Amino acid sequence: MISVVIPAKDEAGNIGPLMDEICQSLQGLTEFEILVVDDGSSDGTAQEVIDTANKNGCLAKAIVHRHSTGQSTAVCTGVRHASGKYIVTLDADGQNDPADIPAMLKLTERITAEHFCIAGYRKNRKDTAWKRFQSRFANKVRDAMLHDGVPDTGCGLKLFPRETFLRLPYFNHMHRYIPALVRRLGGEVFISVVNHRDRGVGVSKYTAWNRMWVGIVDILGVMWLIRRAKIAEIERVDSNQS
Numbered sequence: 001m002i003s004v005v006i007p008a009k010d011e012a013g014n015i016g017p018l019m020d021e022i023c024q025s026l027q028g029l030t031e032f033e034i035l036v037v038d039d040g041s042s043d044g045t046a047q048e049v050i051d052t053a054n055k056n057g058c059l060a061k062a063i064v065h066r067h068s069t070g071q072s073t074a075v076c077t078g079v080r081h082a083s084g085k086y087i088v089t090l091d092a093d094g095q096n097d098p099a100d101i102p103a104m105l106k107l108t109e110r111i112t113a114e115h116f117c118i119a120g121y122r123k124n125r126k127d128t129a130w131k132r133f134q135s136r137f138a139n140k141v142r143d144a145m146l147h148d149g150v151p152d153t154g155c156g157l158k159l160f161p162r163e164t165f166l167r168l169p170y171f172n173h174m175h176r177y178i179p180a181l182v183r184r185l186g187g188e189v190f191i192s193v194v195n196h197r198d199r200g201v202g203v204s205k206y207t208a209w210n211r212m213w214v215g216i217v218d219i220l221g222v223m224w225l226i227r228r229a230k231i232a233e234i235e236r237v238d239s240n241q242s
Helices: 015-026 045-056 071-080 098-108 129-146 162-166 174-184 208-227
Strands: 002-008 032-039 060-065 086-089 116-121 158-161 188-193
Touching (some): 002 015, 002 071, 015 045, 015 098, 032 045, 032 071, 045 060, 060 071, 071 162, 071 174, 086 162, 098 116, 098 158, 098 188, 116 174, 129 208, 158 162, 174 188
Parallel strands (some): 002 032, 032 060
Antiparallel strands (some): 086 158, 116 158
16 A cells, blocks of 8 residues: 655645546555645645545545644654555645656566655746746755755655655654655665646745745754764674574
8 A cells, every 4th residue: 555645734726636636546556545634724625635535435534733833744744644655745736746656656666675765856847937946056055965866855746665754853844855864774766757737726835035044954954964874784683582
């Protein structure tokens, strides 16, 4: 089974059509569940999740935070409530395309590493030129400092083992640094080119300004974590038990 984890805040009107597409992409391909973490919404997002799940006959949960805690905490809540071996994360605004998930699942068949992350790469982004410039600049700075080898860490579409995620250090905004944190475990990172679409309804909750300063602090924090990581290589385990 895979667990599709979607952090959402005030995404009524987007979350239903997104769930429809997830069901269309995965039904008959693999067992799956959808977990939408409603991060303090005030617009009926959670009810739309249940109504859509009932319409499609798919397994889904709406996990409601009393107050908004941010995207990273919402992702953590979803993963901890998940039952699947693999976690797929998507943004709730509909800009990530669920039709890209099967190719990411196919890629797992060739991966032998215990810990890994398949990161989506929005090669042809549907954003303004100014926003694309900001993103390219931020990605170059991050990669120069963290060497995570990911061209688009802001893409919400990712796949990784649940057990891998549970071993990562938690902090606010950590969802943007999952590839670097997986490498810190000695894991591998793979890139999958994915589609990018216009938002369905509503407006983005992020701006360049509210990302810039926290991003600098976060990168320095991740660098600190990476430099202090120790990976134990087990040579053997001796036991007196037969």
